[in-house]
Amino acid sequence: MSFNDHQKNRVAWNEMVEVHIKHPSGKLKEFLSGWCSLKEIELNEVGDVSGKTLLHLMCQYGLDSLSWAKRGAKVFGVDISDNSIDNAKMIKEKSKIENASFIREDVLKLQGAIKEKFEIVFQSYGTHVWISDIYKWAEVVASYLLPGGFLYIIDQHPICVIYQTQEMTYFSREPQRYKGENDYLDRQYKIKNELVEWQHPLSEIINAVIKSGLSIEFVHEFDKGFYQVEDDWYQEGDYWYPPGGPCRYPLMFSLKAHKPQ
Numbered sequence: 023m024s025f026n027d028h029q030k031n032r033v034a035w036n037e038m039v040e041v042h043i044k045h046p047s048g049k050l051k052e053f054l055s056g057w058c059s060l061k062e063i064e065l066n067e068v069g070d071v072s073g074k075t076l077l078h079l080m081c082q083y084g085l086d087s088l089s090w091a092k093r094g095a096k097v098f099g100v101d102i103s104d105n106s107i108d109n110a111k112m113i114k115e116k117s118k119i120e121n122a123s124f125i126r127e128d129v130l131k132l133q134g135a136i137k138e139k140f141e142i143v144f145q146s147y148g149t150h151v152w153i154s155d156i157y158k159w160a161e162v163v164a165s166y167l168l169p170g171g172f173l174y175i176i177d178q179h180p181i182c183v184i185y186q187t188q189e190m191t192y193f194s195r196e197p198q199r200y201k202g203e204n205d206y207l208d209r210q211y212k213i214k215n216e217l218v219e220w221q222h223p224l225s226e227i228i229n230a231v232i233k234s235g236l237s238i239e240f241v242h243e244f245d246k247g248f249y250q251v252e253d254d255w256y257q258e259g260d261y262w263y264p265p266g267g268p269c270r271y272p273l274m275f276s277l278k279a280h281k282p283q
C-alpha cells in the first residue's frame with residue numbers, strides 16, 4: 023500500500039474536480055435539471071435498488087450516488103478528495119435529496135470510518151487505477167457487504183493501458199507517475215499536480231475479489247468506452263467508439279460478486 027501516493031492523488035483530484043464541475047461534460051447543470059448520470063449497462067446489471075442500502079466508493083462529486091438515491095437507495099458516498107465531497111454535499115442540498123450521505127476518506131482506510139454494512143457496494147468508471155493495493159481494496163469491499171449483498175464494479179478495461187501509454191505494459195507492477203497530462207474531460211486543461219496510477223490486470227482484480235470471500239456472478243467485457251479517448255472518437259448513446267465502430271479490444275469490464283448468506 024502506498025498512502026503517500028494516495029495523498030498525492032488527493033491533491034491532484036482536488037484540482038481536477040474543480041475543472042470537472044465547471045466543464046459542460048461534468049454535467050452538473052443537467053443533473054440539477056433532473057438528468058440521471060447512470061448509464062444503461064450499470065442500470066441493467068445492478069437492477070432495482072429501491073429500498074436498498076448502497077455504498078458508493080470513489081464517488082467524485084456524487085452524481086451517480088445521488089442518481090441511485092433518486093431511484094430509492096439509501097446511499098453513502100466515499101471519496102478521497104475534499105473538493106469531491108464538499109461539492110457532493112452542496113449538490114445534495116441543492117437537489118433536496120434526503121437519502122444520501124458523503125464522507126471524505128481513502129478507500130483503503132475506510133474500515134471503521136463507516137459503521138453500517140450495505141446490500142450493495144458500487145464503484146464505477148475510472149477508479150481501480152487509483153488503488154495501490156487491489157487485494158486490500160477487495161477486503162474493504164467484502165467487510166462492508168451484508169450477507170447476500172453484492173459488489174458491482176464497471177470500469178476501464180486494464181488492457182487499455184497498452185494502447186494509451188508507451189510507459190506501461192499489461193503486467194507493469196511499478197506505479198506510473200505523471201504531471202502535465204491533459205485532463206480527460208477538459209481536454210485543453212493540463213493537470214498541474216502529480217498523479218500516480220497502478221496497473222491491475224483483470225485476473226488480479228478477479229483473484230482479489232475471490233480471495234476476499236465473494237462469489238463472482240459474472241465478468242463482462244465491452245467494445246465501447248465511457249469517455250472520449252481520442253479527438254476522433256464518436257459518441258452513440260451513453261458510450262464512445264473509435265472511428266469505424268466497435269473497438270477491436272475491450273474498453274470496459276464489469277464484475278458482480280455476492281457475499282455468501
Ligand SMILES: C[S@@+](CC[C@H](N)C(=O)[O-])C[C@H]1O[C@@H](n2cnc3c(N)ncnc32)[C@H](O)[C@@H]1O
Nearest residue numbers: 035080082086101102103128129146147148152
Ligand atoms: C474518475 S473519478 C470517478 C468518477 C465516478 N465514476 C463518478 O461517478 O463521478 C475517480 C475518483 O476516485 C477518487 N479517488 C482516487 N483515489 C482514491 C482513494 N484512494 N480513495 C478514495 N477515492 C479515491 C478521486 O478523488 C476521484 O473522485
